[in-house]
Amino acid sequence: MVKKQIPVIVVAGFLGSGKTTLLNHLLHNNNGVRIGVIVNDFGSVNIDSMMVAGQVDSTLSLSNGCLCCAVDVSDMDEMLDKLAHSQSEIDVIVIEASGLAEPRNMIRLVLGSENPRVVYGGLVVVVDGANFRLTRSTHPELDQHVGLADLLVVNKIDCVDSAERDVFTEVIRGLNPRAPIADTTHSRVDPALLFDFAAAPQPLPGQQMSLDELLRDDHHDHIHTHYEAVDFVSDTALDARAVTKFLENQPAGVYRIKGFVNFDIRGYTGKFEVQTVGDHVRITPLRWKAGEPRTTQLVVIGSGMDSAVVRDMLSECIRVEGVELHPDAMLGLHRYTVGA
Numbered sequence: 001m002v003k004k005q006i007p008v009i010v011v012a013g014f015l016g017s018g019k020t021t022l023l024n025h026l027l028h029n030n031n032g033v034r035i036g037v038i039v040n041d042f043g044s045v046n047i048d049s050m051m052v053a054g055q056v057d058s059t060l061s062l063s064n065g066c067l068c069c070a071v072d073v074s075d076m077d078e079m080l081d082k083l084a085h086s087q088s089e090i091d092v093i094v095i096e097a098s099g100l101a102e103p104r105n106m107i108r109l110v111l112g113s114e115n116p117r118v119v120y121g122g123l124v125v126v127v128d129g130a131n132f133r134l135t136r137s138t139h140p141e142l143d144q145h146v147g148l149a150d151l152l153v154v155n156k157i158d159c160v161d162s163a164e165r166d167v168f169t170e171v172i173r174g175l176n177p178r179a180p181i182a183d184t185t186h187s188r189v190d191p192a193l194l195f196d197f198a199a200a201p202q203p204l205p206g207q208q209m210s211l212d213e214l215l216r217d218d219h220h221d222h223i224h225t226h227y228e229a230v231d232f233v234s235d236t237a238l239d240a241r242a243v244t245k246f247l248e249n250q251p252a253g254v255y256r257i258k259g260f261v262n263f264d265i266r267g268y269t270g271k272f273e274v275q276t277v278g279d280h281v282r283i284t285p286l287r288w289k290a291g292e293p294r295t296t297q298l299v300v301i302g303s304g305m306d307s308a309v310v311r312d313m314l315s316e317c318i319r320v321e322g323v324e325l326h327p328d329a330m331l332g333l334h335r336y337t338v339g340a
Contacts, residue, residue, distance in 0.1 A: 006036075006084045007121030007277070008093045008110045009194060012103040012145060014135055017126040018155035022187035023096050026194070033197040036083040036090040038076065076109055084117040092121065092195045103145050121195070122255065122277040125149035126187060130159035132168045146175045150278030151193070151255050151303075157183040179278065180253045180303040193227035193255060193303055228253075230307050232314045234296040237264035240325060242317040244332035247274075247281050251313065253305025259298035260286075267327045274298065281336040 013019045027035060076095070083090050097106050103123055110120045125145050128135055132154075136142050146152060152172060157165065165183075172181060182189050191197065240263050250257070257276040263269075271294070273284040288294055300310050319325070 004117065005119040006088070006090055006093055006117055007195060008080065008095065008113075008118050009121040009124060010095045010097060010103060010106045010110065011124045011126065012097040012101060012106065013126030013153075014128070014139055014142065016131075017128040017135075018153070018184075018187040019096050019126050021155075022124075022126055022153065022189065023094060025186070025188055026094065026191055029191050031191070031197045033091045033191070033195060034089055036093040038079055038083070038093065038095045076106075077113055077115075080110075080113055080118055081115055084115055086117075088117070091197075093118065102141075103148055107148070119275070119282065120277065120280055122150035122280075123148055124151045124153060124194070126153045126155055127172070128156060129154045129165070129168065129183070130156040132171075136171075143175050146172055149176055149179050150280070152176065152179050152181045153187060153189055154181060154183050155187050156185070158185045178250065178252050178254075180255050180305065182303050190227045193301060227255075227301055227303055228305055228307060230300040230305075230310045230314075232259075232296070232298045232300070232311065234262075234318050235293075236321065237262050237294075237319050238296055238317045239319045240265060240268075240329040240333060246313050246317055247276060247333075247336070250276075250279075251305055251309050254300055254302040254310065256301040257298060258301075259296070261296045261298070262294045263325075263330065264294065265325050265327055265330060268330050272333075283333055283337045285337065 011019050011022060023037065027037070080093070083093055095106060095110075097103065103125065107120070107123055110118065125148070127142075127146065154168075154172070160168075169181065180193075182193070238261055243261065243263075247257070255277065257274060259274055261272045261274055263272060268285075271286045271288050271292075273286055275282045275284075298314065300314075302310075
């Protein structure tokens, strides 16, 4: 089994919604995360204040250790292979889809990749809040895109009055009742909602900050949308059927779930790694290390989710003391389990 898998996040949205602004925001607020950027467009796209020609296999190294590539969709899989290989130092790959790209095809491309080092990291659909009605009438396919999204970024929220906001929020919730909705200005989504990163090292006294550090927009007042995280720990094994129900009926606002679960069922006494993004669930059977406590540890990450509901649903997954489950209880999780 490949030890490191790189999440591939697809960012979609119609022209002018704020996709490139979101991408530049992530590049300036990556806190040391090395981002591989794939731009699926046929024109020229301004990334990090540099022009990247829209031709196949055009790769540019950015000053902060990130890479930017511009490709045709037919060469996307080849570029994934170039970014995600055994010696790769990339931590996350972001695909900025053309404004005319069909998100469903982009998702299939990532899910269908034969590269064992990449894993689907979610579909982020950027919606122009200021022009929602117009975009929807001009591009009826927007409804389908919204319905597919794992995360909805409603941008330009500062240009929308509260009444209009209530109207399109109701419409969006009707199209996608579960995905988190992040209301933003200038596409400023907290990167921690999308991917993991280590805290940026603090400069030593008297040390001058680098250009990347000066550009970083990490002041809390500047990031309009914050993420929420719920930590769950249980020393008692979990009920596999209850976990299946939770994963298949996640509360609204949940974007990612990650961690390890102890089921302690005959034939399934190992450690199970759980990784989800939206409705996409991956469970990997592992082994407990010698002396490692057999404890369930999960983190649920989202925006606008009801943390109390999340905690209650997870608490309901704790198995009743003394109850031994039949191995058939794991059947519901088999469809999500990948090989060790």
